[in-house]
Amino acid sequence: MKAAVFVDIKKIEYREDYPMPILGDDDILVKVHYCGICGSDITNFKLKMYQVPLIMGHEFSGEVYKVGANIDEFEIGDLVCGINVLLDLNQGDLDGLGIFENGGFAEFVKVPQKYLFHIPNNISTKDAIMIESFANAARGVRLSQIQKNERIFIIGGGNIGLCFLNYLLEEKDPKYIVVIEPHEYLRKKAIEIGANEAFPPIITKIKKFIKNNSDPSYIFDCAGNEKTILMAIDLIERGGSIILEGVFKGKVSFPLFLLNSKEASIKGVLGHDRQDIMNSISLFEKNKIKTDHFITQEVPLSEIQSAFNKYIEGGERSFVKIAVKMH
Structure with a gap:
C-alpha cells in the first residue's frame, strides 16, 4: 500500500510498497480518505520524539474496509474518523495511533474499536x-x-487557537x-x-485595548512557549484563569510574586477523552463549525x-491546516 513513513528528523519517505496491516479480532481496517497534519506531528517531525520508522497521523477519516471477528459496532462501508482517546502515559497507554503505532498517513490503517467514531451524516470525510x-x-x-x-x-x-475561538x-x-x-x-x-x-504580539497595542475594555478574565495559551506564558501572566486580571493548551517541552521561569499578587490560576490541558470527542461531534451535527476556515x-x-x-519554514504563514488526501 501507499504510505508516508517518518524515518528521521525532518525526513518522511513516500512508499508504494508498504505492507498492509495485519488485522486482529478486535481491530478494524480503515481505508483512509484524508488525514490532517497536527501540531504534535510537526513537533515529532522536528525532534523525533518517538521510535522510527513510524507512519504518523492521528486525525484521519475514511471508510471501514474490513472488521475483526469481535467487532459489533462498525460495519463495512461505515464512514468513520480515528481519534486517540486520552492517552495516560503514566499508566502505560502506549498504543496511540500515529505516535506509538502506525497512523493515518497511509492508504489503510488498523484501528482498535475504542479509537474509532462514526462521523455525522451532514459532513464529509474531509471535514471530519x-x-x-x-x-x-x-x-x-x-x-x-x-x-x-x-x-x-x-x-x-493557529489551528487549535482558531478552534478554541x-x-x-x-x-x-x-x-x-x-x-x-x-x-x-x-x-x-x-x-x-x-x-x-486580532493583534500581533505587540504589548502596547494589547494593553491599549485592555485599558478601554478591562482585563481578560480567561486566557487560553494555544502557542505554548515561555514568552506566551509570561505574557498571559502579565495580562490576566486579578483572580483570572490561564489555560495552557499549547505544549512546551522546556522549562519556564516566571515572576512568582506577580502570579501571587494577581491570585491567578494556571491549568494545564492535554488531549481529550470520549466525552470531549462526542461534544465535538455534536457541534458538527449542529452545523456550528465552518471547516473552510x-x-x-x-x-x-x-x-x-x-x-x-x-x-x-520561516516567513509569513498562508494556511491554517493542511489535509493530506490518500486517493
Whole structure:
C-alpha cells in the first residue's frame, strides 16, 4: 500500500510498497480518505520524539474496509474518523495511533474499536479530520469551567487557537474575545470567524485595548512557549484563569510574586477523552463549525514531505491546516 513513513528528523519517505496491516479480532481496517497534519506531528517531525520508522497521523477519516471477528459496532462501508482517546502515559497507554503505532498517513490503517467514531451524516470525510482538533478545544473549555459573558484572550491563532475561538463563540457568548497572533493571515482568519480583535504580539497595542475594555478574565495559551506564558501572566486580571493548551517541552521561569499578587490560576490541558470527542461531534451535527476556515490547503500523500516543510519554514504563514488526501 501507499504510505508516508517518518524515518528521521525532518525526513518522511513516500512508499508504494508498504505492507498492509495485519488485522486482529478486535481491530478494524480503515481505508483512509484524508488525514490532517497536527501540531504534535510537526513537533515529532522536528525532534523525533518517538521510535522510527513510524507512519504518523492521528486525525484521519475514511471508510471501514474490513472488521475483526469481535467487532459489533462498525460495519463495512461505515464512514468513520480515528481519534486517540486520552492517552495516560503514566499508566502505560502506549498504543496511540500515529505516535506509538502506525497512523493515518497511509492508504489503510488498523484501528482498535475504542479509537474509532462514526462521523455525522451532514459532513464529509474531509471535514471530519477537524473533529479531533475541536475535541481539544472542547476539553480545554470544559476543564476551564468558564461561564458565559467572560472576557477572553487566545494567545496563538493557529489551528487549535482558531478552534478554541469558534468553540467559545458558539458555546460561551463571551463579552469580548481577542486573538494574539504574529501572522497576518491567521489574524484575518480570526476576524472572519468572529473575534472582536486580532493583534500581533505587540504589548502596547494589547494593553491599549485592555485599558478601554478591562482585563481578560480567561486566557487560553494555544502557542505554548515561555514568552506566551509570561505574557498571559502579565495580562490576566486579578483572580483570572490561564489555560495552557499549547505544549512546551522546556522549562519556564516566571515572576512568582506577580502570579501571587494577581491570585491567578494556571491549568494545564492535554488531549481529550470520549466525552470531549462526542461534544465535538455534536457541534458538527449542529452545523456550528465552518471547516473552510480551517482546512485551507490539500495535498496528495506523495507530496507530504513538502507539506510538513511548510509548517517549519520561516516567513509569513498562508494556511491554517493542511489535509493530506490518500486517493
